Amino acid sequence: MTLALLYSPAGTALPESEAAQLTAELDAALRAAGASSVVRLASVPVHAGAAGSPSASINQQHEVARLRELVHRARTAGEQLLICPDNLVAHPSLLWMLATEPAGRSTVLVMADASGDLKEDRGRIVPATPGSGTTRFLGAMCVAPADLPLLEKVADRPDLLAALLDDGLVPIATRPRTLRAQQVRTPAELASARAAVAAVDEDAARLRLAVKEQDDFFTTYAVSSWSPIVTRTAARLGLTPTAVTGLSVLFAGAAALAFWQASRPLMILGGILLYLGFVLDCVDGQLARYTRNFDAFGGWLDTMADRAKEYAVYAGLAAGAERIGLPYAWPLAIAAIVLQTARHMTDTWYGALHDEAAARPVQQATAGVGARLTAASVAAQSQRGSLIYWGKKIVVFPIGERWALMSVLAAFTNGRIALAAVVGFGLLAAAYTLALRSLRALSMRVSVLDTVDTMRHRDDGPLVRAVLSRVGAGRPLALAALFTGYALTAVLVFLTLDPSRYPWLLAVVAVPVVLSGFPARTRHGGALDWLLPAALRAAEYLVVVAVGLYGSVPPAVVFLLLFTLALRHYDLTARMEKGAPASGAGGAVLGWDGRVLLLALAALLGYATAGAAVLAALVLASFTVTAARDWHTSRSR
Numbered sequence: 176m177t178l179a180l181l182y183s184p185a186g187t188a189l190p191e192s193e194a195a196q197l198t199a200e201l202d203a204a205l206r207a208a209g210a211s212s213v214v215r216l217a218s219v220p221v222h223a224g225a226a227g228s229p230s231a232s233i234n235q236q237h238e239v240a241r242l243r244e245l246v247h248r249a250r251t252a253g254e255q256l257l258i259c260p261d262n263l264v265a266h267p268s269l270l271w272m273l274a275t276e277p278a279g280r281s282t283v284l285v286m287a288d289a290s291g292d293l294k295e296d297r298g299r300i301v302p303a304t305p306g307s308g309t310t311r312f313l314g315a316m317c318v319a320p321a322d323l324p325l326l327e328k329v330a331d332r333p334d335l336l337a338a339l340l341d342d343g344l345v346p347i348a349t350r351p352r353t354l355r356a357q358q359v360r361t362p363a364e365l366a367s368a369r370a371a372v373a374a375v376d377e378d379a380a381r382l383r384l385a386v387k388e389q390d391d392f393f394t395t396y397a398v399s400s401w402s403p404i405v406t407r408t409a410a411r412l413g414l415t416p417t418a419v420t421g422l423s424v425l426f427a428g429a430a431a432l433a434f435w436q437a438s439r440p441l442m443i444l445g446g447i448l449l450y451l452g453f454v455l456d457c458v459d460g461q462l463a464r465y466t467r468n469f470d471a472f473g474g475w476l477d478t479m480a481d482r483a484k485e486y487a488v489y490a491g492l493a494a495g496a497e498r499i500g501l502p503y504a505w506p507l508a509i510a511a512i513v514l515q516t517a518r519h520m521t522d523t524w525y526g527a528l529h530d531e532a533a534a535r536p537v538q539q540a541t542a543g544v545g546a547r548l549t550a551a552s553v554a555a556q557s558q559r560g561s562l563i564y565w566g567k568k569i570v571v572f573p574i575g576e577r578w579a580l581m582s583v584l585a586a587f588t589n590g591r592i593a594l595a596a597v598v599g600f601g602l603l604a605a606a607y608t609l610a611l612r613s614l615r616a617l618s619m620r621v622s623v624l625d626t627v628d629t630m631r632h633r634d635d636g637p638l639v640r641a642v643l644s645r646v647g648a649g650r651p652l653a654l655a656a657l658f659t660g661y662a663l664t665a666v667l668v669f670l671t672l673d674p675s676r677y678p679w680l681l682a683v684v685a686v687p688v689v690l691s692g693f694p695a696r697t698r699h700g701g702a703l704d705w706l707l708p709a710a711l712r713a714a715e716y717l718v719v720v721a722v723g724l725y726g727s728v729p730p731a732v733v734f735l736l737l738f739t740l741a742l743r744h745y746d747l748t749a750r751m752e753k754g755a756p757a758s759g760a761g762g763a764v765l766g767w768d769g770r771v772l773l774l775a776l777a778a779l780l781g782y783a784t785a786g787a788a789v790l791a792a793l794v795l796a797s798f799t800v801t802a803a804r805d806w807h808t809s810r811s812r
Contacts, residue, residue: 177274177317178249179210179257180242183217184314187262187360194261197365201259204267208274210257216241221258221314221335239331246327253320255279260314264368265356266377272349272384273317275467277474278754282347283316283336284356296533297526299345302337312336314358316346345534352388353380382407385465392565393575398457405454406461416466416473419459420480426452427484431491434590437498446586449488453578456481472806474753475746479802481574482519482745486512486738488581489597492590493734499589505730507594509723509737513716514601516741518608520709523748524623525612528705531626532619572604613703622700624707629699632708632747635692636766643692643768651694652703655710658691662717669724681725681775684718692768712744715767719787722774726783736791740770743798756805764797765790 181201189197202213216238249256257274269284276282283300285293291311294303300310316336318326322344329338339346355375357368385406386399409419426448433445459477463469489508496504569576577597584593624632630640665684668677691711699707716737723733743764750757765773770790777786 176211176252176254177209177257178245178252178254179205179208179213179259180245181205181213181215181259181261182221184221184260184262184358189262189359189362189365193362193365197264198261201261201263201270204265204270205257205259207267208257208271210274211254214245215261216245221260221316243327243330246323246330250320250323250327255320256318256323256326258316258318260358262358262360263314263356264359264365264372265313265315265351266354266372266375266380268377268381268384269349269351269354269356270315271467273315275469276317276319276347276349277463277469278752279319279321280347280754281317281319281322281344282349284313284349284351285310286313286351286356287311295348295350297529298348299530299533300340300348301345301533302340310348313356315356343534345530353383382465385461387460389559391568391573391575393579394457394573397579398454398575402454402457402461405458406465409458409462410466414462416459416463416468417476419455419462420477423452423455423459424480424484426455427488431487434488434491434495434585435498437495437590442495442589443586445491446582449578449582449585452484453575456484472753472755475749475755478749478753479742479745482516482741485515485574485577486741489594490731490734490738492581492585492593494590494731496590496594501589501591504591504594505734507591507598509720509730509734510598511594511601512734512737512741513713513720514598514605516716516737516744517709517713518601518605520712520744520748521609521612521706523752524705524708525608525616527751528616528619528621528623531621531623570604571608572600577601613706616705617702620702622698622702622704624699624704627751630695632751633695633711634708634744634747634767635695636764636769638772639692639695639766639768643689644695646693647696649690649694649697650701651691651697651699652701652707652710654691654694655707655714659710659714659717661686662714662721665721666717666724669721674725678725678779681721681778684721684771684775708744708748711767712740715771716740718771718774722778722783722787726778726781726787728784728787732784732787732791736787736794739791739794739798743794746798746802764794770794 181198187194198215205213246256255274257270259270265284273282273284285291285295285300287309288311289309291308292303293308293310293312294301295310303309318339322339325339325342325344326335329335329342332338353375354377355368355371357364357371359365359368382403386403387394390399430445430448430452433441433448456477463473489511493504493508577600580596580600581593584596630644633639635644661684665680668674668680674681691714719733719736719740722728723730747757749755764770773790774783774786777783
């Protein structure tokens, strides 16, 4: 639900009749955007640049008191507050977009302006230093329930938006792009703005707005160039984004089965199905943005489906290669899932770190390698469409490029070559992103892992949570890196030597579990501690691989266990990224510490395959039950 507020900026000189008509239109647009009620205030100092400095009159004090009352009313009802100036001429869809931000975060209506006093950073709005502004505020914003206490706190400030930004709010930027929005103050401006709005086909513009503005190279040219046709068709058929996600899963699953058969006609068919599945994967998000049909678990489901589809295709490629007698395909699939999951963990937490840095730009270094890399990245992003822009997009090996590579190589070569390419390019991308992001993170001078439930995102089990973490000693990332090194050493030894001759090495792998658990309760505030979840994931997965080698576990069973563990860990991060409820997620299923000890013990006792299979079943059952329960809870609200 939404409570809407219409306010009158200073300096507006519209005739009374035209002002009343515009107010009525905005009232209707706000209600169409989901407002349960619309309240008028004479003057609210939302932004000094738009409204001017407020006087300290009795009327102004009265309006501030009313604003606080409205904020309190919204807080009590659990509603967001949609604030709009009564001189805004805009397509109604823009107010609808403000009120329906997918993750329920605060958002502001802005437009590009070289003389503006704001700046857009990764889709978020931050203050700009003098002369560096790139964005102008258009007077309308939607404050999420979680940020209402902050709004209530600064209600008497002369510039509400500046006060909110200064106090740490980093709102989402909503830009008109192909739509139109303008604050007007004279009859001439009103007539011009109305003509600009009327000249744009709102539905067609909304359809184009549903396409991500800065997507990857393959997606931009091979998918988004025609996917809006599919999006419009899906909307007319009444399909939901979730239904389209389900269709994309079916296409990817069919591709995996075709790859498993490994005949040339079916490999070609699999490549086509994989491409179409990726198109549908883009369409589900476009449909959600076009219809503004978001729910608590829609984004979560999309993320989980993406990972499940990709990893199912890895399995299909490996099984198909094995079917025609090509060795080492399963090891490549296992390497691919370990590498890609660790990379995704770094993507998630670097993104969170970058958002945290955007909220506190004054703390960042202005000199040094990291600062120069940041400046170079910003410059590259501003050269949209250039070779350096697309090169920067492609080098990180995003999902569109991965799926395109697998589709083409599978169709014209075989599953082993496709998997080898995924691993090879993935390693190059990992080295590039890890090096540059680490240098940039050092210059940001902020931490992010300590702003959440640290032990939950570490995936600590009862042993670490209740016992080992009480020691509170050691550097979290250093010990996790040590654990990863031990696990990698075991894998390399078992690959080159007879694992049965070195049972002591498998036992030694479990030792760092104790060490890595010591600092679990300490502050994870180091400049590089955002890498910790990825390090722990990589370490655990490498132990699984080591156990598989030591105990001669069938590679398909090893892959299955890694697949279920990946689902669990994606569940944790996807809920955080998409704002999905986390009521049942993150409960320790032994935790990484318990799982590592259980696997090592089972292998040493001669039950490595059984231990891996049982653990996979336990993790998958826990994930399924938790997801189903939280999905049902969200639907029943």
